[in-house]
Amino acid sequence: xxxxxxxxxRQAPWxxxxxxxxxxxxxxxxxxxxxxxxxxxxxxxxQLSQTQGPAAVQQKDLTANLKxxxxxxxxxxxxxxxxxxxxxxxxxxxxxxxKQLPQEQDISELIDRYDHVITL
Amino acid sequence: xxxxxxxxxxxxxxxxxxxxxxxxxxxxxxxxxxxxTYALTQATAPLEALESRAGAFELxxxxxxxxxxxxxxxxxxxxxxxPEFVELSIRYDRVNTWL
Amino acid sequence: MKFAIxxxxxxxxxxxxxxxxxxxAVLAGGHEIVRLFFYQDGVYSAxxxxxxxxxxQDIAVxxxxxxxxxxxxGVVCIxxxxxRGVLNEEEALRYQKPAANLSSSWxxxxxxxxxxxxxxxxxLVCFGGQ
Numbered sequence: 001x002x003x004x005x006x007x008x009x010r011q012a013p014w015x016x017x018x019x020x021x022x023x024x025x026x027x028x029x030x031x032x033x034x035x036x037x038x039x040x041x042x043x044x045x046x047q048l049s050q051t052q053g054p055a056a057v058q059q060k061d062l063t064a065n066l067k068x069x070x071x072x073x074x075x076x077x078x079x080x081x082x083x084x085x086x087x088x089x090x091x092x093x094x095x096x097x098x099k100q101l102p103q104e105q106d107i108s109e110l111i112d113r114y115d116h117v118i119t120l
Numbered sequence: 121x122x123x124x125x126x127x128x129x130x131x132x133x134x135x136x137x138x139x140x141x142x143x144x145x146x147x148x149x150x151x152x153x154x155x156x157t158y159a160l161t162q163a164t165a166p167l168e169a170l171e172s173r174a175g176a177f178e179l180x181x182x183x184x185x186x187x188x189x190x191x192x193x194x195x196x197x198x199x200x201x202x203p204e205f206v207e208l209s210i211r212y213d214r215v216n217t218w219l
Numbered sequence: 220m221k222f223a224i225x226x227x228x229x230x231x232x233x234x235x236x237x238x239x240x241x242x243x244a245v246l247a248g249g250h251e252i253v254r255l256f257f258y259q260d261g262v263y264s265a266x267x268x269x270x271x272x273x274x275x276q277d278i279a280v281x282x283x284x285x286x287x288x289x290x291x292x293g294v295v296c297i298x299x300x301x302x303r304g305v306l307n308e309e310e311a312l313r314y315q316k317p318a319a320n321l322s323s324s325w326x327x328x329x330x331x332x333x334x335x336x337x338x339x340x341x342x343l344v345c346f347g348g349q
Contacts, residue, residue, distance in 0.1 A: 003338050008216075010139075021259055021299065028330035034338070042139055082142075108145035112121040116343040117216045118225070120259075128234055128349045154233050154349045182237075202244035209342050210220050219227050219347035 004035035006114035009044040014059040019047050022120040023065050030072030037114060038069065039107065040098070041080035045087055048079060048094040066096045080107060122147035124212035128154035131166035136218045141169060144177050149212060151205070153182035160186070160193045167194075180208060223336035225256045227347025229263035230279040238346035239281055246289060254292045254336035255282075257325070259347065262300040265293070267322040279322065286324035294336075297327040 007026050011018035022038075029036035040048055047062060054061045069077055081102040084090065091100045101107050111117055125148060131137040137159055144150060152159055159166035160181060170179060174196050181191075183199045193199065200208065209215050222245050228234045245252055257265050269279040286293040300321070301310060307327050311319040321327065337343045 005334070005337055005343075010218075017259065017299075017302065024298065025258075025330055025333065029334050032331060032334055034334055042135065104143040105145075107143040108148070111123055111143075111214075111216065112145065115214065116337050116340075117123070117214055118343070118345055119216055119218050120227075128237070130349075153237060156349075202240050203248060205241060206244045206248050206250070209222075209344055215342060215344045217345040217347065219345060 002034050003115040004037065004113070005029060006037040006039060006111060006117045008039045008041060008117065008119040009047065010042040010120065012043040012046040013049075013052065013062055014054060014057060015043070018120050019044070019062060020060070020065075022118075023062060025118065025120075026074055027065065027068060027072050030069065030074040033073060036074050037076035037078065037110070038074060039078040039080065039101070039110065041083045041107065043083075043087075045079055045083045045089055048084075048096065048098065049089065050093055050095045052095075063095045069096065078110060080104075121213045122149070124149050124151060124208055124215045126151045126153065126215060126217040127156035127159075128152075129218070130155035131159040132164075137166055137169070140218060141173065144173070146176065149178035149180060149208065151180040151182065151200070151208065153185050157181050157185040157189055157191060160191050160197060162192065220250045220342060221253050221340045222250055223253050223256065223333075223340035223343045225258060225333060225336075225343065225345045226261035226264055227259040227345060229260045230266070230269055230277075230282070232260070232347075232349065234346045234348055235261070235264045235282075236276065236278050239278060239285065241344065241346070242285060252289070252291055253339045254294055254332065255286065256333045256336055257293075257295045258299050258330075258333065260303070261347065262295050262303050262305045265295045265300075265322050265325040266305050266320050268318075268320040283322045283324045293325045294328050294332045295321065295325045296330055296333070298329070300327055
């Protein structure tokens with residue numbers, strides 16, 4: 001049975017390459033049909049904002065990459081409810097569908113379900 | 121299934137320790153290395169945050185980093201060298217380094 | 220036990236040195252390293268062009284030596300490397316860049332190698348940041 005990997009993305013979309021490169025890990029895993037999960041927490045939830053205008057800072061819009069997750073077979077996409085709330089964001093108005101994890105304990109239990117984890 | 125969380129950023133400059141403590145499971149462990157060992161500095165908020173959870177999880181610190189910073193660490197913190205770090209990574213089911 | 224070790228920081232970062240010492244301890248403990256994978260700024264740890272003052276540790280050279288001595292599979296992510304200007308001869312030629320600077324112990328390849336390593340390993344241990 002294939003080993004599963006959870007990628008936890010904690011950085012805002014254009015703060016260096018972290019957001020982009022953590023997404024690349026996930027998409028590559030999806031391309032190989034591996035069991036991959038993706039969790040957005042802390043500033044990582046900013047990647048889920050519906051109203052991004054990265055062109056203003058000459059950055060790439062990662063929303064297209066996020067929307068590709070489903071196409072690559074990555075369905076286990078989560079966001080930390082507390083991180084969203086702290087940043088004035090709500091599960092209902094994000095750029096992709098995510099499963100919200102309302103409690104920290106949910107995150108701990110999520111991590112426990114995976115063989116490996118990478119937190120970027 | 122239990123996780124060894126590894127931190128290396130200073131808790132004074134960074135929110136990783138706070139975020140990590142929020143989601144540490146009851147069987148998980150935390151290894152402080154590099155600047156994260158500053159969290160063990162006496163009479164500081166990070167140490168208080170760790171003390172308030174003492175007993176709820178195993179806390180480890182990388183020996184060389186404690187030594188380099190001349191830290192006096194509480195008795196309930198276990199210092200480890202590299203061979204012991206390797207053993208920890210085997211003892212726990214996965215290693216989650218907060219990059 | 221089989222380990223995959225991923226490094227996300229440059230040679231001058233304490234975490235790169237920490238990864239190196241961890242890798243040595245893994246081998247000394249009789250375990251196997253299925254792959255070393257350098258990603259993000261970790262690609263700088265594979266540069267042959269790092270010049271370090273004589274009284275400092277040359278971690279890039281020590282990584283090079285570790286891979287060579289133990290015949291480890293040392294892989295650098297090609298996409299991350301290109302972005303950061305760590306190129307082998309082939310890529311330097313392809314992109315018409317003036318120099319190749321990837322250390323000879325390392326091979327440029329894709330993220331598939333990270334996933335492949337994670338599949339073979341019992342433990343994936345990452346080092347990066349500080």
